[in-house]
Amino acid sequence: MADVSLFRRDGREDADSVEDRAQIILITGLTLAVLFVAVVLLLNTVIYTENLATRGADAGGAEAIEFRDGVTEDLIEIMHREHRNASAGDVGDEFDARVATYARTVADLRARDGVIADVTVTGTKPGTLIFQNETSTGLRNMTNRSGTTPDWTVASDVNQTRDYQLTVDSTRVSNDESGAFAVVTERPGANWSVTLSNDAPDAINVTVSNGTGNGTTNVSKRFPHETGANVTIDLTAGTVDGDRFSQLVWAEGVQNGNDTYDIRYRNGDEAFGTYSFVIDDPDDTASDWSSRPYVADALYRVNVEIRHRTPELTYGEEVRLAPGERDA
Numbered sequence: 146m147a148d149v150s151l152f153r154r155d156g157r158e159d160a161d162s163v164e165d166r167a168q169i170i171l172i173t174g175l176t177l178a179v180l181f182v183a184v185v186l187l188l189n190t191v192i193y194t195e196n197l198a199t200r201g202a203d204a205g206g207a208e209a210i211e212f213r214d215g216v217t218e219d220l221i222e223i224m225h226r227e228h229r230n231a232s233a234g235d236v237g238d239e240f241d242a243r244v245a246t247y248a249r250t251v252a253d254l255r256a257r258d259g260v261i262a263d264v265t266v267t268g269t270k271p272g273t274l275i276f277q278n279e280t281s282t283g284l285r286n287m288t289n290r291s292g293t294t295p296d297w298t299v300a301s302d303v304n305q306t307r308d309y310q311l312t313v314d315s316t317r318v319s320n321d322e323s324g325a326f327a328v329v330t331e332r333p334g335a336n337w338s339v340t341l342s343n344d345a346p347d348a349i350n351v352t353v354s355n356g357t358g359n360g361t362t363n364v365s366k367r368f369p370h371e372t373g374a375n376v377t378i379d380l381t382a383g384t385v386d387g388d389r390f391s392q393l394v395w396a397e398g399v400q401n402g403n404d405t406y407d408i409r410y411r412n413g414d415e416a417f418g419t420y421s422f423v424i425d426d427p428d429d430t431a432s433d434w435s436s437r438p439y440v441a442d443a444l445y446r447v448n449v450e451i452r453h454r455t456p457e458l459t460y461g462e463e464v465r466l467a468p469g470e471r472d473a
Contacts, residue, residue: 206458206460208260208453208455209453209455209458209460210460212255212262212451212453213451213453213460213462213464216251216264216449216451216464217449217451217464217466219247220244220247220264220447220449220466221466221468223240223243223244223247224240224444224447224466224468225468226243227239227240227243227444228274228423228441228443228444235442236441236442236443236444237269237271237442237444240266240269240444240447241266241269244264244266244449247264248263248264248265251264252264255453259455259456260453260454260455261452261453261454261455262452262453262454263450263451263452264449264450264451264452265449265450265452266447266448266449267448267449267450267463268447268448269444269446269447269448270425270444270445270446270447271426271442271443271444271445272423272424272425272426272443272444272445272446273300273423273424273426273440273441273442273443274421274422274423274439274440274441274442274443275299275300275421275422275423275424275438275439275440275441276419276420276421276422276438276439276441277419277420277421277437277438277439278419278421278437278439279419280437283417284314284317284417284418284419285417285437286413286414286415286416286417287326287410287413287414287415287416287417287418287420288410288413288414289413290435290436290437290438294413295410295411295412295413295414295415296409296410296411296412296413297409297410297413298407298408298409299408299409299410299438300407300408300424300426301405301407301408302405302406302407302426303330303400303405303406303407303408303424303425303426304402304405304424304425304426305400305402305424305425305445305470305471306381306395306396306400306408306422306423306424306425306471307381307422307423307424307425307445307467307468307469307470307471308381308421308422308423308468308469308470309379309380309381309395309420309421309422309469310377310378310379310380310420310421310422310469311328311377311378311379311380311418311419311420312375312376312377312378312418312419312420313326313341313349313375313376313378313416313417313418314373314375314376314416314417314418315341315343315346315348315349315370315374315375315376316343316346316373317416317417318341318342318343318349318415318416319342319343319412319415319416320342320343320344321342322340322342322350322352322365324412324415325340325341325342325412325415325416326340326341326410326411326412326413326415326416327339327340327341327410327411327412328380328408328409328410328411329408329409329410329411330395330396330399330400330406330407330408330409331399331406331407331409332399332404332405332406332407333404334357335356335357335398335399335406336354336356336399337353337354337355337356337396337397337398337399338353338354338411339351339352339353339354339378339380339393340352340354341378341416344367346372346373347369347370347371347372348367348368348369348370349367349368349370349376349385350365350366350367350368351365351366351368351378351385351390351393352364352365353365353390353392353393353394355397355398356398357398364392366385366390366392368385368386368388368390370386375418378393379469380393380395380422381395381422381469381470381471382469383395394471395471396471400471408424420438423443423444423445423469424445425445425446426445445467446465446466446467447465447466447467448463448464448465448466449463449464449466450462450463450464451463451464
């Protein structure tokens with residue numbers, strides 16, 4: 146009978162058997178190495194794909210945010226334009242029509258880049274625009290329409306005020322703070338005012354008074370400017386010719402979102418200039434274009450839904466537009 150044992154009779158392995166086992170081990174090692182390499186390549190591919198997706202989402206997100214900011218700026222400009230043309234028709238209807246045209250144009254332009262864009266007005270809150278512009282003969286004083294009353298109420302029962310811009314000729318304001326022109330806001334138990342006076346031809350003094358049941362605090366600051374130049378005080382932004390005045394906080398302690406208040410001018414014959422502001426007017430003050438200051442229908446607030454969709458990202462947000470609001 147043939148001997149089929151892998152061992153020789155002396156107990157040692159046959160040389161061919163050893164070689165076969167070595168080949169098997171080598172092949173197994175190579176197979177495992179190939180598998181390890183394949184797994185590593187697969188993991189790298191997954192990670193690379195995720196990184197690409199993340200970078201794509203980030204880029205798409207930045208594009209969507211840029212789109213939102215651009216639309217917001219454009220719609221605010223449309224709102225300002227409709228306010229300037231308020232006497233031509235209903236400001237709310239005109240604004241909606243302009244936005245609809247704008248939305249179609251934007252959608253067409255974005256579609257060329259493979260983007261689905263949509264801009265929709267979801268709500269508006271009417272308001273009242275009160276303003277005095279320059280006359281044909283120059284700046285007018287801050288008295289009432291007839292020009293005979295220096296202390297008078299500009300607006301009553303106001304809930305909120307935004308975009309209050311006041312420009313005065315600082316060479317024509319009183320040197321005496323006690324008799325100088327002042328913008329006053331008040332309601333029962335609280336009052337706030339800003340007074341404009343001048344102790345030099347190249348500067349204006351701004352004094353903020355805040356009165357409550359606990360007393361009144363006064364803070365004054367001198368703002369230099371070019372000789373004879375008009376000075377713009379942004380009452381709701383808290384700036385004087387663009388310089389921040391931290392104590393100038395519109396109707397602080399008076400405007401609280403619940404109680405209504407009045408806006409009055411004191412010593413209106415002690416200042417010459419222009420002004421404009423928009424109020425959230427619960428009583429819907431009637432328009433009056435008979436003489437300065439003018440009263441016109443306006444939009445206090447607009448809500449707009451902005452959508453921006455690409456293959457990588459769908460973005461949507463509702464934006465509240467109330468430019469120049471104190472807390473904006």
